[in-house]
Amino acid sequence: MEKVIVVGSGLAGSEAAIYLANKGYEVDLIEMRPKYQTGAHKTSYPAELVCSNSLGSSDILQASGMLKKEAMMLGSFLFFAAYNNSVPSGNSLSIDRNTFCVEVDNKIKSLKNINAVNDKYDKINPDIPTIIATGPLTDRNLCEDIKIKFNEEEFHFYDAIAPIVEKDSIDFSKAFYASRWDKGSADYINCPMNKEEYEKFYDFLINAQCAPLKEFEASYFEGCMPVEVMAKRGVDTLRFGPMKPVGLFDKRFPTEFKKNQFYAVVQLRQDDKIASLYNLVGFQTNLKWGEQKKMLSLIPGLENAQITRYGVMHANTFINSPKILNKHLQTKKYENIFFAGQLTGVEGYCESISTGLFAAINMDRFLKNKPLIELNSKTVLGALIDYITYEHHKKFQPVNASWGIVDEIETDKKIKDKKLKNEMRSKRAIECIEKVLNIINE
Ligand SMILES: Cc1cc2nc3c(=O)[nH]c(=O)nc-3n(C[C@H](O)[C@H](O)[C@H](O)COP(=O)(O)OP(=O)(O)OC[C@H]3O[C@@H](n4cnc5c(N)ncnc54)[C@H](O)[C@@H]3O)c2cc1C
Numbered sequence: 001m002e003k004v005i006v007v008g009s010g011l012a013g014s015e016a017a018i019y020l021a022n023k024g025y026e027v028d029l030i031e032m033r034p035k036y037q038t039g040a041h042k043t044s045y046p047a048e049l050v051c052s053n054s055l056g057s058s059d060i061l062q063a064s065g066m067l068k069k070e071a072m073m074l075g076s077f078l079f080f081a082a083y084n085n086s087v088p089s090g091n092s093l094s095i096d097r098n099t100f101c102v103e104v105d106n107k108i109k110s111l112k113n114i115n116a117v118n119d120k121y122d123k124i125n126p127d128i129p130t131i132i133a134t135g136p137l138t139d140r141n142l143c144e145d146i147k148i149k150f151n152e153e154e155f156h157f158y159d160a161i162a163p164i165v166e167k168d169s170i171d172f173s174k175a176f177y178a179s180r181w182d183k184g185s186a187d188y189i190n191c192p193m194n195k196e197e198y199e200k201f202y203d204f205l206i207n208a209q210c211a212p213l214k215e216f217e218a219s220y221f222e223g224c225m226p227v228e229v230m231a232k233r234g235v236d237t238l239r240f241g242p243m244k245p246v247g248l249f250d251k252r253f254p255t256e257f258k259k260n261q262f263y264a265v266v267q268l269r270q271d272d273k274i275a276s277l278y279n280l281v282g283f284q285t286n287l288k289w290g291e292q293k294k295m296l297s298l299i300p301g302l303e304n305a306q307i308t309r310y311g312v313m314h315a316n317t318f319i320n321s322p323k324i325l326n327k328h329l330q331t332k333k334y335e336n337i338f339f340a341g342q343l344t345g346v347e348g349y350c351e352s353i354s355t356g357l358f359a360a361i362n363m364d365r366f367l368k369n370k371p372l373i374e375l376n377s378k379t380v381l382g383a384l385i386d387y388i389t390y391e392h393h394k395k396f397q398p399v400n401a402s403w404g405i406v407d408e409i410e411t412d413k414k415i416k417d418k419k420l421k422n423e424m425r426s427k428r429a430i431e432c433i434e435k436v437l438n439i440i441n442e
Pocket of ligand 1: 007008009010011012013031032033037038040041047048049050051052053119120121122133134135136137138139142314315340341342343347348349350352353
């Protein structure tokens with residue numbers, strides 16, 4: 001059987017290696033730990049969870065739960081192991097991270113056609129079928145090689161990201177659409193504040209609790225400016241920065257009102273193709289998640305906003321997937337080379353596992369000269385891949401599973417009942433995956 005290289009035995013790489021080994025390939029699984037450390041991982045085990053032990057919801061009415069279901073239908077080993085090692089946590093899947101890693105490790109060791117190599121992988125060889133799954137803490141040398149091979153001017157790094165909210169949860173009796181000085185179309189959602197509201201918001205922000213930063217992240221911290229850090233520079237810093245109110249008018253009010261400037265404005269920018277998600281412009285933050293909720297509750301219009309992605313701050317490397325990858329997670333430039341996991345711009349444990357599986361499914365089909373699988377955006381996994389390979393993002397940023405990126409239900413009438421809508425979406429996604437499984441099993 002042909003030889004395949006999988007680089008990185010994190011979540012995506014372990015999943016990919018196990019899938020391909022089960023298909024009979026000779027798999028070289030190259031992992032640099034424990035010889036070289038990432039700064040976040042603590043063990044020498046594969047599939048280590050670097051932070052929380054939660055893999056999110058198990059409920060298929062939630063996008064994260066549906067993603068697990070889709071991956072399990074497609075043959076995921078890691079989700080199977082996760083459920084084997086789950087700990088009680090209501091409707092979500094939380095796991096004992098140690099026994100989970102051991103189970104994945106045992107599985108890898110039991111597959112005699114996986115050759116575990118403990119070394120750094122520095123240079124991609126386009127002649128050998130390879131899945132790169134080296135994660136957000138990909139070693140520098142490999143980053144340099146990716147830069148050269150894919151003509152990337154700047155390899156993507158980000159230090160802090162801003163929260164993303166669901167448009168449906170914004171209160172438009174307070175928020176309004178406009179662009180600054182009415183230039184171009186009214187693309188932004190604006191949440192205006194008066195002086196009193198701003199001062200309350202400011203007081204909260206300068207006293208809010210931040211998530212702890214690891215030492216290796218400290219250098220990144222200095223290089224960027226989370227909103228809470230900016231606030232500490234002075235009471236008006238935000239009003240001259242991301243909360244600048246000038247040139248923003250709510251056309252629903254009489255003209256005279258325009259003369260009265262708002263005191264501060266929080267702007268939200270569209271985040272997905274279908275305009276269901278909006279990110280808070282300039283609101284990158286390292287506040288604890290509970291504090292982020294409180295922060296939003298002090299912004300008029302966002303009091304009850306549903307956060308689909310919280311702001312986070314850590315070193316993160318992700319490739320320019322819209323330019324580099326096709327919808328099979330194969331690089332456009334080298335047909336032997338696939339990418340998977342967080343390095344592709346998906347964000348989160350489940351997203352990384354699922355893309356690892358998907359890259360492996362397509363690597364198998366590629367090596368067997370079968371047509372590669374493409375998932376549509378009716379499935380959560382398909383929507384994630386669609387998002388990261390969509391070529392027209394103004395600024396490509398990582399994404400995690402949410403119904404906001406999944407295609408709307410085709411219907412003449414708007415479905416207001418959220419539960420019903422999610423039931424229809426889940427049912428539709430399962431049907432899509434069943435069809436794909438028929439193709440895979442042909
Ligand atoms: C500090 C931090 C906290 C996070 N917290 C959460 C969280 O709470 N919840 C969540 O859902 N997600 C979290 N994430 C995101 C998380 O990293 C991903 O969800 C997931 O681990 C990524 O899976 P992966 O397989 O892509 O990468 P990883 O699991 O990181 O695996 C990549 C592997 O590649 C190896 N590697 C790197 N470069 C090389 C090389 N050149 N040669 C050989 N091996 C190499 C690494 O050692 C690592 O084992 C966090 C990320 C970070 C950095």
